[in-house]
Amino acid sequence: MATFSSVxxxxxxxxxxxxxxxxAENFLGVYGFGPSRGYTLVHEGKTYDSKAILGVxxxxxxxxxxxxxxxxxxxHGAAEILRKRGFEVDEPETAAAPQKAAAPRKAAAPRKAATPRKPAExxxxxxxxxxxxxxxPGxxxxxSCG
Structure with a gap:
């Protein structure tokens, strides 16, 4: 199991x-993560897959x-770690506590159109x-050991 205290x-x-x-697609593919189904990291108006970002x-x-x-x-654990590092993480609607009223959300800026990139090895x-x-060495x- 990974510990994230050094991150x-x-x-x-x-x-x-x-x-x-x-x-997004290339990043997730290189590191073996699937698209986020809930918690998303929000940074400078863009959204990111929280687990993939923390894993990398x-x-x-x-x-x-x-x-x-x-x-x-x-x-949820990845979201907690990201929040402790000062990042905003949006929760899926189903994960919000039923007693709390949902806070109004800012509309996220649309993502820029992805330019075709060479697949990373x-x-x-x-x-x-x-x-x-x-x-x-090569x-x-x-x-050291010979």
Whole structure:
């Protein structure tokens, strides 16, 4: 299971920038996330898939992207973490408490039309030395262990 304590606001902003650069469909496909069915991150008038953004922010923080199965509390858990980092997360209508009156929402700005992009290639996993656990150079021989 992934822990998100090392994920900072800056890591989340980096993931948002990558999402904007790749486009939603390509971003989700590269990291293996499906489209959000509820909780959406709102940043600068645009909406983002909360679990995918947090999973990729985990990659910026630790070097490994978290998968959708690694979230404690599902999408709701991702929303809590994003809120703690100062982001706005919209809840689906069915998740709102029945006693509360729904707060009026601002109309989100429409997303820009996606430009066709070259599909991204999956991230290559670097080989690791089995003795010292350092990333191996291109030669495949560890500089430390030989």
């Amino acid at each position: 900072t606001r800056q890591h989340i902003l980096q993931a948002i920038a990558e999402y904007d650069d790749r486009g 922010a985990h990659r910026y923080a630790t070097g490994r992207a978290a998968t959708s199965e690694e979230f404690h509390g599902g999408t 999956p991230e290559r996993v670097a080989p690791i030395c089995p003795t010292c656990f350092m990333t191996l 030669t495949g021989v560890c500089d």
